[in-house]
Structure formats: C-alpha cells, structure tokens
Amino acid sequence: MPEIRVTPLGAGQDVGRSCILVSIGGKNVMLDCGMHMGFNDDRRFPDFSYITRNGRLTDFLDCVIISHFHLDHCGALPYFSEMVGYDGPIYMTHPTQAICPILLEDYRKIAVDKKGEANFFTSQMIKDCMKKVVAVHLHQTVQGDYNMTPDRHLGAAWIDKCRPNLLITESTYATTIRDSKRCRERDFLKKVHETVERGGKVLIPVFALGRAQELCILLETFWERVNLKAPIYFSTGLTEKANHYYKLFITWTNQKIRKTFVQRNMFEFKHIKAFDRAFADNPGPMVVFATPGMLHAGQSLQIFRKWAGNEKNMVIMPGYCVQGTVGHKILSGQRKLEMEGRQVLEVKMQVEYMSFSAHADAKGIMQLVGQAEPESVLLVHGEAKKMEFLKQKIEQEFRVNCYMPANGETVTLPTSPSIPVGISLGLLKREMAQGLLPSAKKPRLLHGTLIMKDSSFQLVSSEQALKELGLAEHQLRFTCRVHLHDSRKEQETAARVYSHLKSVLKDHCVQHLPDGSVTVESILIQAAAHSEDPGTKVLLVSWTYQDEELGSYLTSLLKKGLPQAPS
Amino acid sequence: MEPAEDWLVESLRLYQDFHAFDLSEATRVLEWIGDKGVFVAGYESRKKNEILHLTLPFRLSVKENQGLFPERDFKVRHGGFSDRPVFDLKHVPDTRLLVTSGLPGCYLQVWQVAEDSDVIQAVSTIAVHEKEGHLWPRVAIFSSVAPGILHGVRLSSLKVVDLESQKTMYTSGVSDSDELSSLQVLDAHTFAFCCTSGRLGLVDTRQKWAPSENLSPCPGSGGGRWCAEVGGRGRGPGPHIASLGSDGHLCLLDCRDLSHPESSVQCAVSTPSPAPELLRVTWAPGLDNCLAISGFDGTVQVYDVMSWDGMGGQAEPLFTHRGHVFLDGNGIDTAPLVTTHTWHPQKPRTLLSAASDASLHVWDWVDLRASC
Numbered sequence: 037m038p039e040i041r042v043t044p045l046g047a048g049q050d051v052g053r054s055c056i057l058v059s060i061g062g063k064n065v066m067l068d069c070g071m072h073m074g075f076n077d078d079r080r081f082p083d084f085s086y087i088t089r090n091g092r093l094t095d096f097l098d099c100v101i102i103s104h105f106h107l108d109h110c111g112a113l114p115y116f117s118e119m120v121g122y123d124g125p126i127y128m129t130h131p132t133q134a135i136c137p138i139l140l141e142d143y144r145k146i147a148v149d150k151k152g153e154a155n156f157f158t159s160q161m162i163k164d165c166m167k168k169v170v171a172v173h174l175h176q177t178v179q180g181d182y183n184m185t186p187d188r189h190l191g192a193a194w195i196d197k198c199r200p201n202l203l204i205t206e207s208t209y210a211t212t213i214r215d216s217k218r219c220r221e222r223d224f225l226k227k228v229h230e231t232v233e234r235g236g237k238v239l240i241p242v243f244a245l246g247r248a249q250e251l252c253i254l255l256e257t258f259w260e261r262v263n264l265k266a267p268i269y270f271s272t273g274l275t276e277k278a279n280h281y282y283k284l285f286i287t288w289t290n291q292k293i294r295k296t297f298v299q300r301n302m303f304e305f306k307h308i309k310a311f312d313r314a315f316a317d318n319p320g321p322m323v324v325f326a327t328p329g330m331l332h333a334g335q336s337l338q339i340f341r342k343w344a345g346n347e348k349n350m351v352i353m354p355g356y357c358v359q360g361t362v363g364h365k366i367l368s369g370q371r372k373l374e375m376e377g378r379q380v381l382e383v384k385m386q387v388e389y390m391s392f393s394a395h396a397d398a399k400g401i402m403q404l405v406g407q408a409e410p411e412s413v414l415l416v417h418g419e420a421k422k423m424e425f426l427k428q429k430i431e432q433e434f435r436v437n438c439y440m441p442a443n444g445e446t447v448t449l450p451t452s453p454s455i456p457v458g459i460s461l462g463l464l465k466r467e468m469a470q471g472l473l474p475s476a477k478k479p480r481l482l483h484g485t486l487i488m489k490d491s492s493f494q495l496v497s498s499e500q501a502l503k504e505l506g507l508a509e510h511q512l513r514f515t516c517r518v519h520l521h522d523s524r525k526e527q528e529t530a531a532r533v534y535s536h537l538k539s540v541l542k543d544h545c546v547q548h549l550p551d552g553s554v555t556v557e558s559i560l561i562q563a564a565a566h567s568e569d570p571g572t573k574v575l576l577v578s579w580t581y582q583d584e585e586l587g588s589y590l591t592s593l594l595k596k597g598l599p600q601a602p603s
Numbered sequence: 604m605e606p607a608e609d610w611l612v613e614s615l616r617l618y619q620d621f622h623a624f625d626l627s628e629a630t631r632v633l634e635w636i637g638d639k640g641v642f643v644a645g646y647e648s649r650k651k652n653e654i655l656h657l658t659l660p661f662r663l664s665v666k667e668n669q670g671l672f673p674e675r676d677f678k679v680r681h682g683g684f685s686d687r688p689v690f691d692l693k694h695v696p697d698t699r700l701l702v703t704s705g706l707p708g709c710y711l712q713v714w715q716v717a718e719d720s721d722v723i724q725a726v727s728t729i730a731v732h733e734k735e736g737h738l739w740p741r742v743a744i745f746s747s748v749a750p751g752i753l754h755g756v757r758l759s760s761l762k763v764v765d766l767e768s769q770k771t772m773y774t775s776g777v778s779d780s781d782e783l784s785s786l787q788v789l790d791a792h793t794f795a796f797c798c799t800s801g802r803l804g805l806v807d808t809r810q811k812w813a814p815s816e817n818l819s820p821c822p823g824s825g826g827g828r829w830c831a832e833v834g835g836r837g838r839g840p841g842p843h844i845a846s847l848g849s850d851g852h853l854c855l856l857d858c859r860d861l862s863h864p865e866s867s868v869q870c871a872v873s874t875p876s877p878a879p880e881l882l883r884v885t886w887a888p889g890l891d892n893c894l895a896i897s898g899f900d901g902t903v904q905v906y907d908v909m910s911w912d913g914m915g916g917q918a919e920p921l922f923t924h925r926g927h928v929f930l931d932g933n934g935i936d937t938a939p940l941v942t943t944h945t946w947h948p949q950k951p952r953t954l955l956s957a958a959s960d961a962s963l964h965v966w967d968w969v970d971l972r973a974s975c
Contacts, residue, residue, distance in 0.1 A: 211721075213657065213963075215675035216623040218611060218930065223675075226615045261612055369671060391673035398679060399627050425682035425721045432651065432684070 055082035071111025118161035203410035207418035236348035241336035269311035330363035349385035512581035644689035656681035683723025708739035797831035828879035834886025849879035868918035889951030
C-alpha cells in the first residue's frame, strides 16, 4: 500500500501519445491521454489493453488527469472515453477545458475531411467526452509542457518545494539546449523585414490562440523602432475569439500581457489593423496574420493561393502542420500543389518554418527538479541508452534515484508515508506531570487512543475518547500474590520491600505510604500474613492494565526474594 | 533592456544568422569533432564538471532549403563527469578518444566517447611528471594510426607520448624553463610552440632539438603574455604565425623567416587583458587572411591582416561580436569575458564563442565591405 507504481503506456522515443498509469494510495490514476501525431494507425494511441484486458476501464481507473491541451497529451481522450469506454471523472484546469474541445474538433475535421479517415471519433463523441470533465484550480494539479522561461503570454511554471515522493518528467527535451527566445524572434523579424524591404508580402497562418498575440507585440515594437511603414493586418475573426479567451483566463497569463490587456484592448495597436479580404490584392509590401494555422481552409489558404506565385513573397508557418494540409505539404518541400479542380499551384514564394514551441530544455528540467525536491525522479519518453548521462546527472546533483521505464514496464517505488498525528494538550500535560521526561535513550510509553476524524488523526486520553464515543470506562486490574519467607511482621516486610525496590528501581517513583503499602508508579504492593504459615508473608501486587509491563517485571523481581535484612 | 533591444535590431543587419545558448556551466573549451559536433567542458575547481558532446542544429549543416528546418537547438549527444576543472580538451582524430588537461597538472586524462550509449567515460591517465602548482600542461595530438600526445608545461618538459603504449616517442631534451602557452601540430613531424614570453618556434621531431625561432617577441611591445596560431596567409604564400600579446599587440610572421616579423598592429581592445591565460588567436579556415582574437573582454574581433601595413599601427577590426555583452541576461555585475572561440570548419564566416557567464553563441557575420 505505501508503494507508488508507475507504468508509462505512451510512446518510448517520440513526443506523442503521452499516457502514464500511476497507482498511488490505493487509487489508479491515468495521467494524460495523448495522440501520436506521426502515425495513422493504432500506434497513434496509447496501449490501453495494458490497463485491463477484460474488465471495464471505469472499474479499474479512479480518474484521468489531463495536464494541458496539446494534442499529444489529450488527443486520444474522446477515443478513450467514448470508443474504448470510460465513464469516470476527467480532471483538467479551466483553460484546458475550454481549449481542448476546440483543438480536438479541429483535428477531427482535418483527419476526416482532409485525410478521409473512417474510424475516427465524431463531434458528438467529443461533446460526450467533455461532459465527463471536472475542471479544477492550479493548486490541485500541475501544468504540463512546462517552460522555465516565461512565454510572453503565459506565466512560467514555478513549483514550490513541494517535496513529492516522485517527480515524473518527460526527458525528450532534456538533451536539448535551446536557442534563446530572443534569437528565434530575431530570425522571425529578419525574415519579415527582408521580405518587406524587397516589396514582398508576408503571410503568417495562425491559430486563434497561441503565438499570434506574441508575434504581434513583437512586430509592433519592431515597426515602431525601425520606423517601418508597410501595413500589418490581423484578421478580425481572430481578434474576437482571442479577446474572449483572454478575458476568461487573464489570471493565467503573465504580467506583461495582463498589463497590456488592462491598459488597452489587446488589439489596439498603432501599426496593426483589421484585415479585409480585398487588401490581399493591394500592391506593395504587407504582413498578414490569418487563420487557420495549417493553411487547410479559409482565409489563410485564400491569401496563400493569391501570393504563392511570386518569389518576393514569404509564408511563415509558426507551428506543426498535420499531414494532409497544405501547410504540411509545403513544409515537406513540395513546390507544386494540386488544388480543387485539378488546378496546379506553383509555389514560388519563400517558405519558412519557425518553431516557437514551448518545451523546456536540459537546464529547465534540472531547475524544476531542484525546486520541487522530489525523493525520486522518473523519466518518460526517452530511449534508455540515450538517457544514461541525464540519469547520472540527476542522481549526482540531487542525490535521488532516477528511473527510466519502457512502455508497459512498471516501476515500483517504496515510500514511507508520514502520517501526522495530533496529540491532545490534556494528554500531553498529564503525561508530563507524571514526572521524568523521556530521553532519546529511554523512551517512555504513552497510552492514548487514536481517533480518526474526517481526514485527520488525533491522539487523546482514553477518558476523552470514551467520552466522545459515549462509552463507559472499565478498569482492568491485575493482582498477583508473591510468597516470601519472612517471619517478621507485615509492616517490616513492607518496609524491606520498600527499601529494596527503592534501591533497584532508581528510575521509578517508589513510595512508602503511611498505611504500610508500597507504591511503584501506580502499582500497589501490600504485605499480609499468610493464613496458615507464620513464616511466610504474602505480597499482594496489583496493577492496572496500563502498567502491565511494569507490574509483570515487579512480580518477577519480588519472586526472586528480598536481600537479607541487616540485623 | 534598451541597449540589448537596440543591439538586437542592429544585429539584423550585422549577422546573417545568430544563435545564443545557455550552458549549465561555462566552458573554456570548444573542440570540433567533424563539422557537426563540438565538445565543451566545465572548469570549476570545487565541483564535478561536465564534459558534453553537442551536435549543432541541423539547419547549420543543410545546404539548401534552410528555411524548412525550424530546429535551432543543440543536442547533447554524450556527457561525462570530470572531478577536476578542464582547461583544455583535444579530440584524437579518427578515434572515439579525448584527452583533457587541467589542474592539478601532473597528469592528462584520456576519455572514451561510448558508441552504444550517451556516456563519456574516463579510461586512463598519462603522467606528466612535473607537478607545477598552478601550471597545467598544454596538449596537441599527432594523429596517425598510432596517435601521439604532445604535451608540456615548459620547453624542458615537452614530450610526445604514444597514446596506447604510453611510451615516450620524443623529448625536447633542453633545459629551457620557458613556460608554454600553446602547442600546435602542423603535420606528421612538425609542431609549433609559443611560450608565454612570446618566444615562438617550429620544431621537426625527426631532428634533435633545433627549432626555427623568432628572436624576441614582437617589436614595440613590452612583456605581457603571448599566445599564437599557425594558419592563414599573409603577403607570402606559405603559412604564417599570428602572435597575440596581453597588451593588445598582434604580430604576423612568415613561417619561413621567424626572425623578421612581417607586420604588427595594436588591436582595438582595452588593455591589458584581465585574463591573459584566456587569450586566443585563430585563423579562419575558410577565408584568406582573416583571423579572430578574444580574451580581452566580452567581445570577439575579426581582423583582415592584408589591411595592415608596417609595424605597430592601430588596426580596426573587420567585425566585432558583441553578443555576449548585450545578451547578458543573468544580471551579474561583472561583464562576461569570452573564454574561447573557434571557426566553423566549413562555413567561412561562422564562429562559435563561449563566455564566462556560460553563454555559447553561434554567429555568421556579414562582411559589410562586400558591395553586392
């Protein structure tokens, strides 16, 4: 039970189909449910048969947690919940809940309409799947695909020293040292500038959410500084949607964007204007941001068709394009495209693929591990042979165990969970009042009753516990008779017993009461004459259940007899 | 942030391409393996240092359609740990072996870059018998079927040791105690040395010690610490030696006649260098007559030696890389110092430079003289 068991179900080498099964505290949790974008067959889904071959997934899994809305982390969700079958809760943050269905639907459309896929999840399945979602706040779950350097629009991942038993991290990018954001932006500005300087037009296909806003701020600043005159356009559809989402999630964005948003509307730029489709035919240089992002339909594709034939123009693709889209084709180097009606479009314009993706790198991953201070680290999504150095690095720097399971391989981590128990003040005071505090070498035995209330543990005195439970207390008392050879009077025997015990039991409270009895802590010893034999005295030793240990010890001690009295 | 932004905008004009990386620790080493990978290594004295084999972003090796390759990142292909700081690292050509030097300077460490995993493992050591406090041996490799390791702290301790058998194949056999600052293997039998005093020599290992030498360090300079590199061309057809002093003097000598320097200039740097041990001068493999210097501040300067005339005049660099100064994002008070630089073996105007703030830049500068 105190073990944590982790089994990755997703792809071993590439980024894709993120899916990790974790058994923790008696619960089975599935972390992420991603799609592998590179495959068209079953390999694009995680291997769910590992979880259970015959039983229902709902019976086995307690919940699913989705870290974020990228398709390689949530793309297989509708397939999993509606086609394989899962009815339990699916947890994700509010922004993820809002964005997920949009990306899933976009992806579905491309797969079915463009690639003609047959066995794909439907729009209704996406809706049904989202009905099972329970949205949560950030302190309840952690962002996935973290990046330690703040993106212009999202805040950086920052984890307090939460000291988890286990930190699971993707290692795909742990062997990467990333080019600085500034240099990537510089490259973008240089390409745009060069094109505009030679009189060309720049098309930037974008999604409604994502880099568009960031790139706009970048261009605006640059235009201002270099005093450029060429117009920059932004299609209005984008503006509305983006504004809506940013208003919803303003607390999730970083300081700079928040300030921008508060001071003025996101899109009240000096140099950036709303686009009208007629502008595409205007002569001279310009820059246009248009949807959709993969050039698979709509406005961006329209503009592309108009501008593709001129080598002075440029199209900048800011992200991954799914197979089947025009975006994907031109990024593969295709220069002749077959459009509807067998029309061939010759692509003479410059094609630039720029990656602004937000993954962390080697430094970022090490920083994260350093901040979280886990007991163990588990790496997923990497080839074991290529992770040996990283494993050594983590083990050395943080002195933790580092695991790298393959798909389907289970790692078991023993944990020693510490359960905090509150002790009632009354009980503590009473124990301390009994004198003699415990030391490291001589711990004292404490009697109490452990009560579990809600999800906390309390140690209270037995009386209090009985009171709370409404039970009557029963006292258990043991009595033992020890026979001693002693012909003297009882009082003298008692006195002998007292001095003997006093000298032997130096750590205990031994008292000789006025009525002749001897007490050791709460144990009572009384001497009485034997009914038949005057040479024998009977010692009555009685103790309560709580003092059983001491009582038994005293009895055996007394049975050994008393030392000879001095005459 | 203003100057950084201004410089970035300027950089659009100054550089064809520019990449800036942050290593987890600063390096003084940039050693090529082929033309697609480099080794870097940490030089801290109080902790384990990493030796990394990094592969360059693929787009830098692609000849056409560079725009279709979005990845701009280095990949860590192999990594290893060194207990001591690494001040020099040399790859043994055609093998998977590396030789490193650092403090304490009484041995060289030999490493193996694993074939089936990503680990760089220490395999053996080569003893350098003299232990000289803060001095560490310079290293150069005689590459052949049986590679030889040329090393030494002073002229007197110069040796060539067979890598496999560890047998000494050559010794200088002299008692000159001049401290060495650089060693360079030129061919199967010749190597060049430069002492910190500025004394230069070309040695043929087939003969008893009789190097062709310069008479004294560059005229017009006084003392300081020197380093040098053989490469390039000057007015004559053969190879030349460029010698750089910590006082900013840059001297050009024809290898055929070391006694009479061809030309010399005063570089446009603030002198003296705050870290003379980091001085570096390198010839461009792909450009005639160009060399680069670093070690004075956070810049790397490129000079065209043909534009020099005579002795001792001021020279203006053809190009100055200021990236390490302007992109210092760490907010540390002290400005970074360039620790090393190297030219790309294939791309004529591409260089790599590393600085004390652990930054690593790959930059392709624009020759502003070119009119078209």
